[in-house]
Amino acid sequence: MKKVKRGFLFILAILFLLSLAACNGSEEEKSGGNEKRTIKIGYLPITHAVPLFVEKELGKYENFDLELIKFGSWTELSDALNTGRIDGASMLITLAMKAKEQGIDVNAVALGHRDGNVVVVSKDISNVADLKGKSFAIPHKFSTQNVLLYQLLKQNGLKYEDVNVVELPPAEMPAALSEGRISGYVVAEPFGAVSVSLEKGKVLYQDKDIWENSIDCSLVLRSEFIEKEKELAQEFVNYYIEAGHFAEQKDAQVKDMLLNYMKVDQNVLDLSLEWISYDDLKINREDYEELASNLVEMGLFESPPAYEDFVDHSLIEKAK
DSSP states (O other): OHHHHHHHHHHHHHHHHHHHHHHHHHHHHHHHHHOOEEEEEEEOSSGGGHHHHHHHHHOOOSSEEEEEEEOSSHHHHHHHHHTTSSSEEEEEHHHHHHHHHTTOOEEEEEESOEEOEEEEEOTTOOSGGGGTTSEEEESOSSSHHHHHHHHHHHHTTOOGGGSEEEEOOGGGHHHHHHTTSOSEEEEETTHHHHHHHTTSOEEEEEHHHHSTTOOOEEEEEEHHHHHHTHHHHHHHHHHHHHHHHHHTTOOHHHHHHHTTTOOOOHHHHHHHHHTEEOSOOOOOHHHHHHHHHHHHHTTSOSSOOOHHHHBOOHHHHHOO
């Protein structure tokens, strides 16, 4: 009789534990269903990524959470995107094109900005001819800045080889110019404005004076994210485009937002924002194809991805 009673109690205990597990599982399933998807986007702390910063600060998104992940170099950012550790990035469009050429499935969906790449030189440089035999810095050989330098030299009767082109991290360029290690550079903002505001350098050319409608940084998303989570991707881009229009106000509120991501003096930020715009972020076919043609001419690409294979304009066209 005691054995039967013990057996009965054992069965009750098992049933109780199973019911607890079922309840816990049900609660976890409910809470899991309510959890928002976190979209992870990489960036470098530059004014070319401003729409991302403003989107995050406005925080209007309803169906996802946005996590912005800062990187110290384009190489680190590209590696994170290419290996799927992030869903997208604000990055040099040329690096994304190279990844696509190498078989990484990514798509550019919008620009990060228009303009905002200035050619900054030391005070002793009066014209492009003065750069012959001098050292000139770019952020990466696969960059629009490198193409801008190529075009600038070509338009002024110089060959690319006439200048000692060096790759430097953007943050190092103002110091390198001030110390005389380089005679000029072209780079993403706010690093051009740093030298100008400190009166250590001057603007020789604006990018639009060299190559009108040049494109540089873009918002790039992994294709699997776009395909599998189309509604979230669309919502994210909707707010991104809205943030671009908001950023174009360039008022005190916008500048306060940006200082949460970029550690620069207020006068540097003010000057940098004068040179850049955020209200037209669509990647136009003719601009993209001109960039691709230049990259081939420079020997940096053999077969750049075609516009229709690389640029997904469906999201920006539906953006509200």
